Amino acid sequence: MRIGLLVYFLRKALENIWTNPFLSLVTLSTIAISMLILGLFSLIYLNVQQSLHQMGGELQITAYLQETISSEQAEVLRSKVADWPEVEGITYISKEQALARFRSQLREYAGILEGLKENPLPASLELTLMPQYGRSGNIKELSTRLGRLSGVAEVQYGRKWMAKLRVFVEVMKLVGITVGGLLLIATIFVISNTIKLTFYSRREELEIMRLVGATDFFIKAPFLIEGLLHGLGGALLAAGGLSLLILFLFSHLDLPLRLAVMAGSLPTGQLVAGFLGLGLLLGVLGSMVSLRRFLRP
Amino acid sequence: MIQLYHVYKAYGGEQHALHDVTLTADKGDFLFITGPSGAGKTTLLKLIFCAEQATRGQLLVDGINLQRLKRSGVPYLRRKIGVVFQDFKLLGERTVFANVGLTLEVTGRPRAYIEKKVRQILRLVGLDAKENHLCCRLSGGEQQRVAIARAVAANPIIVLADEPTGNLDDEITLEILELFREINRRGTTVVLATHNRELIEKVPGAKVGILRQGRLVAAGVARQVMAQRSALEISSQGVL
Numbered sequence: 001m002r003i004g005l006l007v008y009f010l011r012k013a014l015e016n017i018w019t020n021p022f023l024s025l026v027t028l029s030t031i032a033i034s035m036l037i038l039g040l041f042s043l044i045y046l047n048v049q050q051s052l053h054q055m056g057g058e059l060q061i062t063a064y065l066q067e068t069i070s071s072e073q074a075e076v077l078r079s080k081v082a083d084w085p086e087v088e089g090i091t092y093i094s095k096e097q098a099l100a101r102f103r104s105q106l107r108e109y110a111g112i113l114e115g116l117k118e119n120p121l122p123a124s125l126e127l128t129l130m131p132q133y134g135r136s137g138n139i140k141e142l143s144t145r146l147g148r149l150s151g152v153a154e155v156q157y158g159r160k161w162m163a164k165l166r167v168f169v170e171v172m173k174l175v176g177i178t179v180g181g182l183l184l185i186a187t188i189f190v191i192s193n194t195i196k197l198t199f200y201s202r203r204e205e206l207e208i209m210r211l212v213g214a215t216d217f218f219i220k221a222p223f224l225i226e227g228l229l230h231g232l233g234g235a236l237l238a239a240g241g242l243s244l245l246i247l248f249l250f251s252h253l254d255l256p257l258r259l260a261v262m263a264g265s266l267p268t269g270q271l272v273a274g275f276l277g278l279g280l281l282l283g284v285l286g287s288m289v290s291l292r293r294f295l296r297p
Numbered sequence: 298m299i300q301l302y303h304v305y306k307a308y309g310g311e312q313h314a315l316h317d318v319t320l321t322a323d324k325g326d327f328l329f330i331t332g333p334s335g336a337g338k339t340t341l342l343k344l345i346f347c348a349e350q351a352t353r354g355q356l357l358v359d360g361i362n363l364q365r366l367k368r369s370g371v372p373y374l375r376r377k378i379g380v381v382f383q384d385f386k387l388l389g390e391r392t393v394f395a396n397v398g399l400t401l402e403v404t405g406r407p408r409a410y411i412e413k414k415v416r417q418i419l420r421l422v423g424l425d426a427k428e429n430h431l432c433c434r435l436s437g438g439e440q441q442r443v444a445i446a447r448a449v450a451a452n453p454i455i456v457l458a459d460e461p462t463g464n465l466d467d468e469i470t471l472e473i474l475e476l477f478r479e480i481n482r483r484g485t486t487v488v489l490a491t492h493n494r495e496l497i498e499k500v501p502g503a504k505v506g507i508l509r510q511g512r513l514v515a516a517g518v519a520r521q522v523m524a525q526r527s528a529l530e531i532s533s534q535g536v537l
C-alpha cells in the first residue's frame with residue numbers, strides 16, 4: 001500500500017476519534033482499566049509462582065542423618081534411596097556443607113557462629129520428587145518410609161503454608177482467566193460499539209463514498225485503524241498505570257506480597273510488549289466485529 | 298457504451314418498475330430518458346450504476362455484464378460513471394472543494410492531484426470563487442453545479458443525471474443543460490432523465506427514450522421522436 005494512502009487512512013481515523021472525543025476517552029479508559037486488572041492479576045500470579053519455585057516448592061524432602069553415620073554409610077543410603085521410583089534427584093549434604101550454607105544464609109550475622117566449638121548441624125540427604133508424586137499423601141507416605149531407614153534421624157518436608165499458597169495460586173489463576181476473559185470480551189464489545197457509533201455519525205458520507213466508487217476496504221480501513229489506535233492507546237495507558245502502581249504502591253506497602261512482587265524480577269519489557277500486542281488484537285477484533293455487520297449491502 | 302436487452306425490474310410487488318426495456322446509448326451519445334413521474338426513469342439509471350439489480354434481462358456497461366458483476370467489482374464500475382442525483386447527495390456541512398474532491402479521494406489519488414483537478418472542474422462549472430463555501434449555504438443552482446462537478450471530477454466515460462433541472466428556474470435550467478452539452482462535447486456519454494419536454498427540444502441531435510409505466514414506448518433521435526409524439530398526441534386529442 002502507498003504511504004500516502006496510509007497517511008490518508010490515519011488522518012481519517014484521527015478525524016473519527018476527534019469527532020467524538022468523549023466517546024474515545026470512555027473507550028480508552030475501559031480498555032486501559034480492563035488491561036490493568038488483567039495485568040495486575042498476571043503479574044501477581046507470575047511473581048508468586050516464581051517465588052514458590054525459588055523456595056523449592058513442597059516437592060523437596062530432607063532426611064537428617066544420625067551423628068554416628070559415616071560418609072561411606074551415607075553414600076550407601078543415598079544410592080539406595082536414589083533407586084526409589086518417586087525420587088527425581090538426591091544430594092548428600094555433609095555437616096561441613098550444611099554449616100557453610102548456613103553461614104552464607106546468615107551473611108553479615110555469620111559472626112555468631114564463631115563461638116561454636118563444634119558443628120551442630122547434621123548431615124542430610126535432600127530429595128526432590130518426580131512431579132507426579134507431588135501430592136501430599138505421597139509425600140507423607142514417603143517420609144514415613146524414609147524415617148524407618150536406619151541412620152535417618154528425622155525427616156522434614158515442605159511446610160504446610162506452601163501447599164496452601166500453591167492452592168491459592170491455582171485458584172487465582174482460575175479467577176484471573178475467567179475475569180480476564182470476561183474483561184477482554186467486554187473490551188471488544190466496547191471498541192466495536194464505539195466504531196458503530198462513529199459509523200452511524202458518518203453514514204451519509206460513507207454512503208456517498210460508496211456511490212462514487214469507494215471500495216469496501218477503503219471505507220473500512222479508517223475504522224480498523226481507529227479500533228487499532230484505541231487498542232494501542234488503552235494498552236499504553238494500562239502499561240503506564242501498572243508501572244506506576246508497582247513503583248509507588250508496592251514499594252511502599254509492607255505486605256508479604258511485596259516479597260513476591262519484586263521490582264527486579266518483573267518481566268517489564270515482555271509485559272509492555274504483551275500489552276501492546278493484546279491491545280492491537282483487541283482493537284482489530286473490535287472493529288472487525290462491527291464492520292462485518294455494517295458493511296452488508 | 299450502455300446496452301439494455303429486455304430488462305425487467307420489479308421492487309418486490311407485482312407491478313414492474315421496468316418492463317421489457319431494450320435500449321442502447323453509444324459512446325458520445327446524449328440520451329434523454331423521459332416520461333411522467335413514476336414511469337421508471339430513476340430505476341433505469343439506478344440499474345446502470347448498480348444501485349439496483351435488474352430482475353431479468355441483460356445490461357452491458359462499457360462491455361461489462363452487470364448481471365454477472367461481483368460485489369467487489371461495483372466500485373470500479375462506478376468510477377467510470379459520474380452520477381448527478383436528483384437530491385444532489387451533497388455533504389451540506391462540508392465545503393464545495395471537499396464534496397467535489399471526494400470522488401477523487403476514494404480512488405486514492407494524491408492530495409496535489411486532487412487540488413489541481415478540483416480547481417479545474419470548479420472553473421468549468423463556474424464555481425471557482427466558492428471553493429471554500431459550505432454546500433448548505435449555496436443556492437439550488439449552485440448545489441446542482443457542485444453535484445455535476447463531483448460527477449465529472451474523475452473523468453468518467455458516462456454521466457448519469459436524474460432530473461437535474463427539477464427545481465430550477467428557466468434561466469438556470471438552460472445554463473445547467475449547457476453544462477451537460479459541454480461535458481458531452483468532450484466525449485462523455487450523457488444520460489439525462491427528465492420529465493421536461495422543453496429540455497429535449499433544446500438538443501435536437503440527442504437520442505431519446507420515452508418510458509410509460511415501465512415500458513419503453515418510443516426511442517430514437519429526439520427531433521423525430523418528439524415530432525411523432527406531438528403528432529400522436531394531437532391526433533389522440535382529436536379523437537377525444
Ligand SMILES: Nc1ncnc2c1ncn2[C@@H]1O[C@H](COP(=O)(O)OP(=O)(O)O)[C@@H](O)[C@H]1O
Nearest residue numbers: 308313314332333334335336337338339340341
Ligand atoms: N425503492 C423502491 N421500492 C419500491 N418501489 C419503488 C422503489 N423505487 C421506485 N419504485 C416504484 O417504481 C416505479 C418507478 O419509479 P421511478 O423509477 O422512481 O420513476 P420516475 O423516476 O420515472 O419517477 C414507481 O411505481 C415507484 O413507486
Ligand SMILES: [Mg+2]
Nearest residue numbers: 338339383459
Ligand atoms: Mg425519478
